[in-house]
Amino acid sequence: MTSAGDPIRVGVAGAAGRMGQTVCRAIEGAEDMVLAGRADPALGVELGEILGDVDVVVDFTQPDTATANALACVRAGVHVVIGTSSFDLEPLRGLDHPPNVFFAPNFAIGAVLMMRYAAEASRVMKRAEIIELHHDGKLDAPSGTAARTAEMMQGDVPIHSVRLPGLVAHQEVILGDVGQTLTIRHDSVDRESFMPGVLLAVRRVGSLTESPVVGLEHLLFDS
Numbered sequence: 706m707t708s709a710g711d712p713i714r715v716g717v718a719g720a721a722g723r724m725g726q727t728v729c730r731a732i733e734g735a736e737d738m739v740l741a742g743r744a745d746p747a748l749g750v751e752l753g754e755i756l757g758d759v760d761v762v763v764d765f766t767q768p769d770t771a772t773a774n775a776l777a778c779v780r781a782g783v784h785v786v787i788g789t790s791s792f793d794l795e796p797l798r799g800l801d802h803p804p805n806v807f808f809a810p811n812f813a814i815g816a817v818l819m820m821r822y823a824a825e826a827s828r829v830m831k832r833a834e835i836i837e838l839h840h841d842g843k844l845d846a847p848s849g850t851a852a853r854t855a856e857m858m859q860g861d862v863p864i865h866s867v868r869l870p871g872l873v874a875h876q877e878v879i880l881g882d883v884g885q886t887l888t889i890r891h892d893s894v895d896r897e898s899f900m901p902g903v904l905l906a907v908r909r910v911g912s913l914t915e916s917p918v919v920g921l922e923h924l925l926f927d928s
């Protein structure tokens with residue numbers, strides 16, 4: 706049993722992936738956390754094997770695995786922070802809690818601000834389109850961030866997806882009106898950009914008063 710002051714015992718699902726490796730390093734560097742488990746097919750460790758020894762799981766896996774992983778966490782009494790994009794959140798709604806589920810389509814603070822500014826601008830400018838650009842290893846299109854941005858904006862907002870080597874994660878929202886355009890752009894040039902948001906979510910997921918909570922803005926701006 707854990708008590709106040711004990712480090713948070715964190716497990717990472719997708720620990721051998723691009724994000725998972727970065728998250729493992731960030732947790733190892735956090736004084737109030739212990740990296741207590743790493744699950745990934747490449748490591749030969751299944752999520753179920755680490756659930757007995759962790760307080761929180763951070764999931765950066767794949768769209769078709771994140772829902773089952775999160776349900777396994779909840780059934781084991783473990784909080785879960787989900788970063789995986791384009792997964793089905795519906796089965797995680799309406800469950801008894803705690804344990805709590807937190808999901809952020811994007812953990813970079815600049816991306817959170819971009820989404821908010823785009824939503825606000827769309828209320829007064831005539832039309833908008835989104836261009837999202839990612840590395841060529843990304844499985845889903847459109848990106849979760851672009852889909853969420855379009856949801857937050859007024860009107861029908863087309864999304865264009867670019868996949869190229871050399872990119873990390875980038876998005877441009879272009880709004881147009883008579884005689885003018887407004888471009889709001891965010892660039893994650895390094896996966897470190899997501900780490901402060903992930904660590905914040907790990908610290909806060911256990912004390913959420915509702916579940917699931919979607920969006921880092923709720924941890925940054927809500928009282």
Ligand SMILES: NC(=O)C1=CN([C@@H]2O[C@H](COP(=O)(O)OP(=O)(O)OC[C@H]3O[C@@H](n4cnc5c(N)ncnc54)[C@H](OP(=O)(O)O)[C@@H]3O)[C@@H](O)[C@H]2O)C=CC1
Pocket residue numbers: 718719720721722723724725744745746747752765766767768770774787788789790791809810811812813899
């Ligand atoms: N919310 C945010 O801020 C961000 C979200 N993302 C999202 O995070 C996800 C991961 O991205 P990325 O790290 O680039 O992807 P990777 O493909 O590099 O990593 C995913 C890892 O998860 C492993 N995996 C697959 N199934 C399971 C499972 N059931 N349990 C444990 N591990 C599993 C994969 O193994 P194998 O390859 O062997 O299948 C792989 O090692 C994507 O959905 C991406 O869109 C990315 C960046 C930021």
Ligand SMILES: O=C(O)C1=N[C@H](C(=O)O)C[C@H](O)C1
Pocket residue numbers: 790791810811839840843847848849850851873874875
């Ligand atoms: O796959 C990625 O890399 C990213 N995925 C998330 C998304 O789909 O929006 C977040 C960020 O764009 C990086």
